[in-house]
Amino acid sequence: MSKHTGFVKGKGLLVVLSGFSGAGKSTLTKKLLAEYDYAYSVSATTRKPREGEVDGKDYYFVDRETFEKLIAEDALLEYNEYVGNFYGTPKEPVLGNLENGKDVILEIDVNGARQIRKQYPEAVLIFVTAPSARELAERLSGRGTESVDVVIKRLTQSIKEKDDALSYDYLIINDDLEETAKHLNSLIQDQHMRLSQQGKYLDDFVKEMKDLLASLK
Numbered sequence: 001m002s003k004h005t006g007f008v009k010g011k012g013l014l015v016v017l018s019g020f021s022g023a024g025k026s027t028l029t030k031k032l033l034a035e036y037d038y039a040y041s042v043s044a045t046t047r048k049p050r051e052g053e054v055d056g057k058d059y060y061f062v063d064r065e066t067f068e069k070l071i072a073e074d075a076l077l078e079y080n081e082y083v084g085n086f087y088g089t090p091k092e093p094v095l096g097n098l099e100n101g102k103d104v105i106l107e108i109d110v111n112g113a114r115q116i117r118k119q120y121p122e123a124v125l126i127f128v129t130a131p132s133a134r135e136l137a138e139r140l141s142g143r144g145t146e147s148v149d150v151v152i153k154r155l156t157q158s159i160k161e162k163d164d165a166l167s168y169d170y171l172i173i174n175d176d177l178e179e180t181a182k183h184l185n186s187l188i189q190d191q192h193m194r195l196s197q198q199g200k201y202l203d204d205f206v207k208e209m210k211d212l213l214a215s216l217k
């Protein structure tokens, strides 16, 4: 444990970022990674790459057989099927980064988040949305990367996700990318002040105080 201004930094924080499809999660995450010091968990997926997506950076693009092997080998922290494709979080890099004190961002869906919360109750769950339903629909169809059918499926999915979203710790409305990224970073950094992250500090403090008092006798 090292002492920092304002808080004691121990293990890294597990940060789950979910949101309605089209809310701008990926852009937001990219901004966060470019400007601050976070580790990003690259998921494995059976979805085909979109234009511009890079294997090993945006996702590990794998076939169904490889994905099933990852499940069988217990190499995933969580996984889920979303609109016809599998998505999962490789376990090892996440646990390694947390152990090294790095905060890790998991950009996953509500089902994955539920699995993470069960295994890691100390994880911070943040839900990202667009300012309005209309704006979300416009962003999603404006992206032009999916067929109308898939866009409709994704919009319909957002209705189903509302109840899950209510169980998150925070809701952040992404209207201005710059501002939202700043708020998101502050929010994550503030989590380091949670007592669950710093309990050991009080143990050490009291031990030191007892030694100090003993030396005065």
Ligand code: 5GP
Binding pocket: 018, 019, 021, 043, 044, 047, 078, 079, 080, 082, 087, 088, 089, 107, 108, 109, 110, 111, 112, 113
């Ligand atoms: P997209 O196809 O738009 O990249 O992602 C579709 C959905 O899958 C998004 O809600 C995204 O957050 C989610 N997702 C991406 N990676 C993972 C993962 O590793 N696990 C789970 N459960 N969901 C994921």
